[in-house]
Amino acid sequence: MMKKEDILKFYSKYRLFVFPAVVALSSLLLIVWVILPQTIKLLTNQATRNDLLHKSQFLEVKAQTLETLDQGDLSKKVEYALNAYPSGKDFGNVLGIIQRITTHTGFSIVSFNVGGSKGSGDQNYSISLQLIGSRQLISTLLNSLEKAPRLMKVDSIEVSQATGIQGAEVNLGLSVLFSPLPQNFGTVDSPLPELSQNEEELLVRLAGAQEGVGITRGEGEIPLTTPRGKANPFE
Amino acid sequence: MASRQQNISINLLPPEFMAEEIKSAQFYKIQTIGVGIILAMIFLSSLTVALRILQSSNISRIEEKLGEVTGKVVDLKDRQASLVLLKNRLTTISQNLGAASKQNNMYTLLDKLIPQSVSITSLSVDKIGNAAIVALVPDSNALDSLVTNLYSKEKNEDKIGQVSIESLNRGRDGLFRVSLKVVAR
Known part of the structure; x- marks a missing residue:
């Protein structure tokens, strides 16, 4: 009881100082423990919210774009691209294409040798061809080989007069390109690649050229690698 | 005589009482300001807490939506893979096909x-x-x-x-x- 009276007396005497001090202390505590932390958290979370919103919008657009793509059409396009530039060595397919082109340009294959692969990353293997045909058609042969619906490049050319028969003997070194499949097909956050107008046109050309040569395959079928033409390509 | 009235005020209160009254008046001013400050602080605290709660709720909704749309994209990963592979191949094909060595x-x-x-x-x-x-x-x-x-x-x-x-x-x-x-x- 005495203590209470003392406190009241003390407060009455010094209330002009005690009250403002209590108000100041309370305000400081509220600012330090409530207002300031909450404000800081508000600001940082706002940045997080904006990031999340941006990511959500990006993924929504990505999902919509993916939904518009026809899986069947996409698979066909991938097939055309892989036929032209496969992930492995396709000797049978290449032999068929070369045989078809040489027959079409009037050349006969004397020998066909397959070499090893060179380089890493974008790889290729070499093919040595020995042919006999008309010298006038060699340019046509070379252009046809490089425009074939299967990526290959002429590495070396040797033309000489064929002995004993009319025509020229051609030794060609070809570099047939292939490339392993990419390791990474993109993550959820990665942007979708877009095909340019040129690439769409290229796909149409590939489809036309491959169907003409007969190397397209239907769904679930074994790829057609047996070439049309002579039974014995070395005749 | 009657028209000329003079008002004479005589303060009969003792001086100590006067001082006490002045002190009380000062204290009431300070008290009013103090209460105002406390109320403002309480209001600001409530406001920031309420805004944080609203913001958390908003972020939760956005995260939920993000989860849904991420699931959609994951379901369509085959199409993405096809597109990536196609682009990978076409880049090299367009550089090489038809280009004479x-x-x-x-x-x-x-x-x-x-x-x-x-x-x-x-x-x-x-x-x-x-x-x-x-x-x-x-x-x-x-x-x-x-x-x-x-x-x-x-x-x-x-x-x-x-x-x-x-x-x-x-x-x-x-x-x-x-x-x-x-x-x-």
Whole structure:
């Protein structure tokens, strides 16, 4: 009881100082423990919210774009691209294409040798061809080989007069390109690649050229690698 | 006398009481300001807490939506993979398909530049694109024409850097046997 009276007396005497001090202390505590932390958290979370919103919008657009793509059409396009530039060595397919082109340009294959692969990353293997045909058609042969619906490049050319028969003997070194499949097909956050107008046109050309040569395959079928033409390509 | 009234105020309160009253008045002012400050602080605290709660709720909704749309994209990952593979292949195909190699270009050029009268015994183009020609030339005019065509920048489309005659001899049959080395530019 005495203590209470003392406190009241003390407060009455010094209330002009005690009250403002209590108000100041309370305000400081509220600012330090409530207002300031909450404000800081508000600001940082706002940045997080904006990031999340941006990511959500990006993924929504990505999902919509993916939904518009026809899986069947996409698979066909991938097939055309892989036929032209496969992930492995396709000797049978290449032999068929070369045989078809040489027959079409009037050349006969004397020998066909397959070499090893060179380089890493974008790889290729070499093919040595020995042919006999008309010298006038060699340019046509070379252009046809490089425009074939299967990526290959002429590495070396040797033309000489064929002995004993009319025509020229051609030794060609070809570099047939292939490339392993990419390791990474993109993550959820990665942007979708877009095909340019040129690439769409290229796909149409590939489809036309491959169907003409007969190397397209239907769904679930074994790829057609047996070439049309002579039974014995070395005749 | 009655019209002239004077108001005389006499303060009968003791001086200590006056001082006490002044002190009380001062304290009431301070008290009002203090209460106002406390109320403002309480209001600001409540406001920031309420805003945080609203913000958390908003973020939760956005995260939920993000989860849904991420699931959609994951379900369509096959299409993404196809697209990535397609782009990967088409980039290289478009660079290479139809683009004539240096060797092909060199052969085509030489085929165009060598006169019809010249009989080619052998023509080779190596992996660098340099060529070696062994030919039978009927006469000096044809030989002159052959060399001029190879040397002329207009005719060789500036694709030939250097032409050197490795050997030249004339046989009893009158034919020139020439061996040329052509270096690509």
